[in-house]
Amino acid sequence: MYEAITRGIRVCVEPKFLEDQSRPSDGRYFWAYTITLENLSQQIVTLKSRHWKITDAHGRLQEVKGDGVVGEQPRLSPGSSFSYTSGCPLTTPHGMMVGSYQMLADDGERFDIAIPLFSLDSPHDSHSVN
Secondary structure, three states: OEEEEEOOEEEEEEEEEOHHHOEHHHOEEEEEEEEEEEEOOOOOEEEEEEEEEEEEOOOOEEEEEEEOEOOEOOEEOOOOEEEEEEEEEEOOOEEEEEEEEEEEEOOOOEEEEEEEEEEEEOOOOOOOOO
16 A cells, blocks of 8 residues: 555555456556545545656656546545545556646645555566566
8 A cells, every 4th residue: 555645635545456457468467546535634625637647667658637536526525535446557567656636625725635656566577666
């Protein structure tokens, strides 16, 4: 489990290699990752957008930006949490992801929170990124 806390918002990430959706012989590797956001602050906040940096084992960087997560823009009251699962395909057996969410507080302030760097490791190579 990987974790970061920014301005009282905890982001926990748990990646998992999906053998049944991967085809190493075709250079296709697939991971699911479950993210839980927990509002430890005293503010009501809404997740407005995401920004991912995905790097494969050859150092190729892909950036992904978009509104919300899995089609939602969750609103988190103090003490509440939100979890979702998404996926990431790569053409290499290892990689890493890091990113940020843009949040909107009820008072109109926008701010970014960190998604911790996490590694995508498959059992198909003896090399590990992290």
